[in-house]
Amino acid sequence: MVLLFLRFLFRKLRFFGSSCLSHKPEGEYHEKQSDECKIKTRLQKSLDSIKDSLGNSCDVKTHTFKFGPEKRFSGAIVFIDGLVSSSTITESILRPIVSWQPIYKLGFSEDELADLVSGELLCAGEVTKVSLLSELTLGCLSGDTAILLDGCPFGLVVSTKGWEKRNVTEPQAETVVRGPREGFTENLRTNTALVRRKLKSENLRVENLIVGRNTQTDICIMYLDGIADPKVIETVKYRISGLDVDSILESGYIEEYIEDAPFSPFATVGYTEKPDVVAARLLEGRVGIVVDGTPIVLTVPMLFIENFQTTEDYYTRPLYASLVRILRFIGYLITVFLPAIYIALINFHQELIPTTLLFTIANAREGTPFPALLEMMIMIFAFEILREAGIRLPRPVGQAISIVGALVMGDAAVSAGLVGAPILITVAITSVAGFLVPAQNDSASLLRLIMMLLASFAGWYGVSMGFLAVLLYIGSLDSFGTSYFDGFAWSTNLQDSIVRMPLWSMVRRPKDIARNNLVRRRFFIPPLRPHSHDDNDDSEREG
Amino acid sequence: MRVDKGLITGNQFMFSIICFIQSSSLLTSFLTSVTLQDSWLIVIFGAIFFIPVIFIYREIMLLFPDKNLIQILDEVYGPILGKVFGIIYIWFFLSLTSLNVLDLGDFTKLTIMHETPSVVLMIMCVLVASIAVRHGIGLVTKYSTFFSVTVSCLLIISVLLLLNQIKLENFLPILSLPFKKYVQGTHLITTIPFGELLVFLMIHPSVKLNRKQATKYLFWGFGLGTVSILVVLCQNIAVLGNMLDMFALPTLVTLRLINLGEALSRMEVLFSVILIMLLFFKISVLYYVSVLAVSQMFNTNQLRYLSLAAGALIVCYALTLYPSPVEHAESAKNITPFVWTPIEFLIPLLTLILGKFKKRKQLKEA
Numbered sequence: 001m002v003l004l005f006l007r008f009l010f011r012k013l014r015f016f017g018s019s020c021l022s023h024k025p026e027g028e029y030h031e032k033q034s035d036e037c038k039i040k041t042r043l044q045k046s047l048d049s050i051k052d053s054l055g056n057s058c059d060v061k062t063h064t065f066k067f068g069p070e071k072r073f074s075g076a077i078v079f080i081d082g083l084v085s086s087s088t089i090t091e092s093i094l095r096p097i098v099s100w101q102p103i104y105k106l107g108f109s110e111d112e113l114a115d116l117v118s119g120e121l122l123c124a125g126e127v128t129k130v131s132l133l134s135e136l137t138l139g140c141l142s143g144d145t146a147i148l149l150d151g152c153p154f155g156l157v158v159s160t161k162g163w164e165k166r167n168v169t170e171p172q173a174e175t176v177v178r179g180p181r182e183g184f185t186e187n188l189r190t191n192t193a194l195v196r197r198k199l200k201s202e203n204l205r206v207e208n209l210i211v212g213r214n215t216q217t218d219i220c221i222m223y224l225d226g227i228a229d230p231k232v233i234e235t236v237k238y239r240i241s242g243l244d245v246d247s248i249l250e251s252g253y254i255e256e257y258i259e260d261a262p263f264s265p266f267a268t269v270g271y272t273e274k275p276d277v278v279a280a281r282l283l284e285g286r287v288g289i290v291v292d293g294t295p296i297v298l299t300v301p302m303l304f305i306e307n308f309q310t311t312e313d314y315y316t317r318p319l320y321a322s323l324v325r326i327l328r329f330i331g332y333l334i335t336v337f338l339p340a341i342y343i344a345l346i347n348f349h350q351e352l353i354p355t356t357l358l359f360t361i362a363n364a365r366e367g368t369p370f371p372a373l374l375e376m377m378i379m380i381f382a383f384e385i386l387r388e389a390g391i392r393l394p395r396p397v398g399q400a401i402s403i404v405g406a407l408v409m410g411d412a413a414v415s416a417g418l419v420g421a422p423i424l425i426t427v428a429i430t431s432v433a434g435f436l437v438p439a440q441n442d443s444a445s446l447l448r449l450i451m452m453l454l455a456s457f458a459g460w461y462g463v464s465m466g467f468l469a470v471l472l473y474i475g476s477l478d479s480f481g482t483s484y485f486d487g488f489a490w491s492t493n494l495q496d497s498i499v500r501m502p503l504w505s506m507v508r509r510p511k512d513i514a515r516n517n518l519v520r521r522r523f524f525i526p527p528l529r530p531h532s533h534d535d536n537d538d539s540e541r542e543g
Numbered sequence: 544m545r546v547d548k549g550l551i552t553g554n555q556f557m558f559s560i561i562c563f564i565q566s567s568s569l570l571t572s573f574l575t576s577v578t579l580q581d582s583w584l585i586v587i588f589g590a591i592f593f594i595p596v597i598f599i600y601r602e603i604m605l606l607f608p609d610k611n612l613i614q615i616l617d618e619v620y621g622p623i624l625g626k627v628f629g630i631i632y633i634w635f636f637l638s639l640t641s642l643n644v645l646d647l648g649d650f651t652k653l654t655i656m657h658e659t660p661s662v663v664l665m666i667m668c669v670l671v672a673s674i675a676v677r678h679g680i681g682l683v684t685k686y687s688t689f690f691s692v693t694v695s696c697l698l699i700i701s702v703l704l705l706l707n708q709i710k711l712e713n714f715l716p717i718l719s720l721p722f723k724k725y726v727q728g729t730h731l732i733t734t735i736p737f738g739e740l741l742v743f744l745m746i747h748p749s750v751k752l753n754r755k756q757a758t759k760y761l762f763w764g765f766g767l768g769t770v771s772i773l774v775v776l777c778q779n780i781a782v783l784g785n786m787l788d789m790f791a792l793p794t795l796v797t798l799r800l801i802n803l804g805e806a807l808s809r810m811e812v813l814f815s816v817i818l819i820m821l822l823f824f825k826i827s828v829l830y831y832v833s834v835l836a837v838s839q840m841f842n843t844n845q846l847r848y849l850s851l852a853a854g855a856l857i858v859c860y861a862l863t864l865y866p867s868p869v870e871h872a873e874s875a876k877n878i879t880p881f882v883w884t885p886i887e888f889l890i891p892l893l894t895l896i897l898g899k900f901k902k903r904k905q906l907k908e909a
Contacts, residue, residue: 465668472686
């Protein structure tokens with residue numbers, strides 16, 4: 001009901017929003033760009049207009065120099081201090097140009113000078129010839145160096161990116177016992193390279209988009225050509241390139257703008273911090289969205305089942321992996337339903353509790369003043385406070401918080417007669433079980449509250465109805481044209497849903513994601529048995 | 544114009560039929576109170592008598608592969624008579640929905656929520672079902688597999704756990720009741736659980752079946768559903784014996800008897816959850832079909848807006864149908880089968896014959 005109301009509100013707001021948005025000075029912005037912004041032939045004029053557009057910021061450095069035979073040409077480089085590597089500028093731009101001694105007769109116009117410089121003098125990997133001042137400034141702003149030559153209506157943008165960046169480290173949020181420990185960093189190129197190192201396939205495509213009027217954020221869309229569904233790729237490109245936003249600071253911004261169900265408690269866009277996860281998802285036909293400036297990479301389409309799959313499921317042996325996965329499902333059910341079931345039992349169905357336990361619970365509840373729902377709410381609220389406080393605290397203070405949480409909130413609350421011990425146990429199990437599926441923690445805490453309310457006024461029946469409603473709601477969600485709940489469909493996907501079958505038995509990709517190219521391998525190949533050594537098993541393997 | 548969209552697979556269709564029959568299998572008191580320990584025989588008789596009816600339904604599905612029942616009636620009987628029959632069927636669908644909502648309300652009130660007014664329970668159920676209706680038939684049938692597999696697993700487990708309480712002499716004496724009772728029982732089982740499969744004539748255009756598939760899915764669905772009714776009935780008879788007709792919910796009582804070394808007991812909670820799920824499934828399919836029939840009749844595709852209005856109607860109708868559960872049970876035994884007979888068997892048969900003639904005529908003209 002709350003969701004319906006929100007959706008209603010959202011529709012109305014969207015209406016107002018769109019009427020407001022249409023007044024944006026978008027036209028002016030574009031006009032200013034195309035109007036008189038070509039690079040001038042006079043060097044000083046161009047430099048002045050660049051300085052003008054960057055507003056004389058102190059980190060913009062320009063350097064004018066003379067070069068060529070008898071120092072008769074003059075040029076200038078423009079760059080932003082801190083974004084460039086100064087050694088690259090010295091070694092591959094300034095030194096070759098300034099020390100240039102032509103050995104043949106000079107018979108070229110000043111127009112051709114730019115081609116000569118870029119083709120014969122510069123020792124850089126990436127040089128672009130541009131004719132607009134705005135391109136030149138954008139290049140400078142993203143860490144490149146601009147070269148301007150007197151008398152030439154073109155500028156050169158040389159790639160000299162060299163800012164301080166974080167090394168590849170183990171991600172804090174997704175730690176593993178077995179498996180690669182590297183995580184993405186804030187640098188876009190490092191991230192795409194990390195994925196490419198996993199997938200040395202010629203079909204890996206990386207496409208670039210730039211979004212954000214002020215941030216001009218680079219966004220890379222990665223997919224495996226031939227496996228990913230072209231429709232999904234189209235949709236992703238359409239939704240991202242259609243964005244008219246001020247800023248993209250993190251991939252969360254993109255997620256919010258492109259997701260299918262903005263008011264759903266369930267996220268319909270997946271995210272991860274690990275290159276091996278992205279590689280595995282690309283191999284199943286998903287599309288990755290890498291955003292500059294954040295180590296979080298998005299993947300679409302996302303299925304509900306993805307919340308319960310971790311990389312380690314595939315790195316450990318299938319039996320144990322299946323057991324752990326079932327545990328995760330149970331953990332999720334517990335974290336959503338246990339408080340509700342407790343309330344339902346206490347309030348409505350006391351006859352279902354074994355008699356001895358009933359006496360214990362009644363004993364514990366005798367001294368407490370509040371109804372079960374309120375007690376449960378208080379404890380869950382306290383736990384959420386502790387958790388939120390624990391996340392953002394400086395490390396050394398964290399210990400104090402856990403002591404306060406464990407002793408004061410727990411033991412003291414019981415001995416003071418504020419809450420009963422059974423409630424405390426329920427809340428503890430609930431919250432610990434929630435950590436089995438960290439990706440769904442937000443949806444779980446919301447659903448838990450709704451279920452508790454339902455249980456408190458309609459008992460077991462309310463919980464059942466709530467369960468059915470959630471089931472129907474999840475079933476109705478879509479993620480980029482794929483049904484969100486289809487991981488459990490009666491199809492080949494069952495090999496990798498509630499249990500994980502051995503890797504050699506998964507001959508097909510997930511049916512709903514890689515629609516056009518389902519076959520991973522032609523044959524079902526069980527591992528070779530040791531006793532087949534005396535047979536001609538090598539020839540079989542070749543065949 | 545077909546007003547619904549979306550496709551469902553053949554498997555989902557089959558499991559929906561299974562779920563549909565299973566949901567009545569857990570509420571069998573209407574049958575066991577008539578034919579007592581011979582009820583299992585009645586199920587077999589009923590299934591045999593129902594096979595020709597399935598053939599009628601299949602032929603209608605194949606004759607009009609892309610039309611639902613309301614459109615078929617329109618085409619076969621012409622616009623005026625077709626609309627009259629259409630209204631009869633809309634009433635039929637709505638009352639089936641209301642009856643099931645009433646069943647759910649009564650059952651829940653009787654077993655787990657003694658003090659809650661049943662109108663609250665009904666409204667909750669209809670509200671949740673309206674989510675399903677608004678998203679179309681594909682959403683509900685998606686879960687049919689899940690529901691029917693869960694129910695089957697629990698049935699098998701309960702039979703295994705009750706093995707120590709099964710007394711085969713409870714089946715005796717066989718065939719000792721008056722002949723009239725057998726006729727009444729067979730009529731009951733063909734009209735009430737089986738005949739309601741008529742609603743699948745409303746959603747078959749979403750499945751797209753050819754002759755072979757239609758036969759396969761209809762008969763497998765019907766067969767497996769019948770087997771689960773049979774299992775439940777046999778279990779109840781074998782465990783309860785001549786106490787069978789004392790209870791309104793014999794299956795619940797049977798499951799209550801499960802007690803395995805203090806560890807496994809109170810299985811009836813699971814039963815209630817399953818029954819709620821199954822009845823919910825049935826209600827949402829019936830609810831969807833009634834809304835679909837209404838919107839088909841008036842040629843609008845505003846299913847979403849009709850759904851809440853229809854839900855309100857269903858709850859009100861359910862509340863005013865019978866003054867008490869006793870009268871409900873009596874009418875289910877003695878009146879309902881006769882009202883349902885023309886709607887479930889005679890009109891479809893007539894429609895099939897007339898439809899065949901019409902199609903043949905069209906072929907000749909063309």
